[in-house]
Amino acid sequence: KNQVEQSPQSLIILEGKNCTLQCNYTVSPFSNLRWYKQDTGRGPVSLTIMTFSENTKSNGRYTATLDADTKQSSLHITASQLSDSASYICVVSVDSNYQLIWGAGTKLIIKP
Amino acid sequence: DTEVTQTPKHLVMGMTNKKSLKCEQHMGHRAMYWYKQKAKKPPELMFVYSYEKLSINESVPSRFSPECPNSSLLNLHLHALQPEDSALYLCASSPWGGGVGNQPQHFGDGTRLSIL
Numbered sequence: 424k425n426q427v428e429q430s431p432q433s434l435i436i437l438e439g440k441n442c443t444l445q446c447n448y449t450v451s452p453f454s455n456l457r458w459y460k461q462d463t464g465r466g467p468v469s470l471t472i473m474t475f476s477e478n479t480k481s482n483g484r485y486t487a488t489l490d491a492d493t494k495q496s497s498l499h500i501t502a503s504q505l506s507d508s509a510s511y512i513c514v515v516s517v518d519s520n521y522q523l524i525w526g527a528g529t530k531l532i533i534k535p
Numbered sequence: 536d537t538e539v540t541q542t543p544k545h546l547v548m549g550m551t552n553k554k555s556l557k558c559e560q561h562m563g564h565r566a567m568y569w570y571k572q573k574a575k576k577p578p579e580l581m582f583v584y585s586y587e588k589l590s591i592n593e594s595v596p597s598r599f600s601p602e603c604p605n606s607s608l609l610n611l612h613l614h615a616l617q618p619e620d621s622a623l624y625l626c627a628s629s630p631w632g633g634g635v636g637n638q639p640q641h642f643g644d645g646t647r648l649s650i651l
């Protein structure tokens with residue numbers, strides 16, 4: 424069964440600190456892995472999309488890594504800001520039409 | 536501001552009402568999607584339009600009726616909804632049809648729907 428699992432479920436850190444969110448997947452056949460940021464009451468915003476051959480991709484203070492062998496991905500946030508408070512969702516695309524497997528998300532809270 | 540615009544932002548309706556949700560994008564995208572998102576859950580795909588034709592219907596009840604009048608506009612017509620249909624309804628678009636592949640999806644901010 425295609426599944427995406429994220430950890431931790433929630434995380435609280437102080438402003439200015441770094442953090443890393445985890446995503447493990449069992450999806451086949453794999454097409455790509457996406458990270459989204461979703462603020463409360465808003466739509467998801469794409470942070471990165473990585474294909475099988477990409478190990479790392481950055482978007483400002485966000486850096487995603489992908490290990491296709493172990494089927495793991497991480498999202499590292501550097502020098503966190505209050506505006507980083509949001510849910511971060513890992514999504515894996517199956518190599519077919521439109522099927523995206525969504526993780527349950529990690530709720531990140533940044534405290535001043 | 537997002538490039539996918541959804542109206543209204545909030546909608547409260549009774550179970551016997553008929554209403555419509557609207558989604559617009561002017562990025563020239565050729566694939567558009569409707570998702571339903573319950574609180575603290577990830578979005579669930581409902582419908583996909585590819586080149587203005589319905590290509591995916593994820594076994595959605597007939598009380599939800601999608602319509603794509605042109606490449607920029609997507610509607611979701613609602614009739615006789617149930618309280619469990621209360622959710623955030625998200626619209627998204629992608630540049631090309633024929634499968635999401637490696638394309639990005641651009642989401643609107645959704646319509647918060649409450650059924651009384």
